[in-house]
Amino acid sequence: MASARSVMLHVLLLALALAAAPAVLSDPPPLQDFCVADLKAATAVDGFPCKAPSTVEDDDFFSDAMVAAPRTDTNPFGVNSTRATVSVFPGLNTLGLSITRTDLAVGGLNPPHSHPRGSELVLVLKGEVMVGFTSATNRLFTKVVKENELYVVPRGLQHYQLNVGTGDAVFMAMFDAQSPGLVTPTLALFATEPAMPMEVLTKTFLMGEDDVTAMKSKFAGF
């Protein structure tokens, strides 16, 4: 039987774990019922300042960002992501969540990318989507996810989504961050402004300047 002392120790450890829990959330917890983003505020803070509560309306907690059917034929990847992050949905400010709808044409690819501030819970609404992510030890995890099935991509890791079905595919990606951020390595290397020094690119990719120039020309304008 556990002694009173070891029970106390367990209670103490549990209390410490609970006290530490907010520190492991992706976004910090809110300090008030709501803080609808004032997107035009002059003051810059981490997140957005709150609109005056007296000016908050029902529509601040509503968004129709996902309603319009996105086109997937306007880019060579056959992908279109419609994001409802805090910058288009001010009611999300301080709530630590956001959502993206991604449409994929047949064979369409959401190219490898990562979200520095959020884990991603994928729900496939239509079609068959191969989701893959790479761990920090370069292990690749993949799974073909079908209608109504879920997949989770841990925070910050590189991942992609490829339509492997015979028709269009649609999935929702839910994030534990109001603005999860988006880093796409192809662009972060070949389409930066100003351009990354040629010497860095030739040495990184063990390629000549002509090959680097060819890569840059493919990603210019994205």
Ligand SMILES: *[C@@H]1O[C@H](CO)[C@@H](O)[C@H](O)[C@H]1NC(C)=O
């Ligand atoms: C996504 O679809 C919208 C609506 O059709 C279109 O205006 C936009 O250009 C598309 N974006 C991409 C990246 O294809």
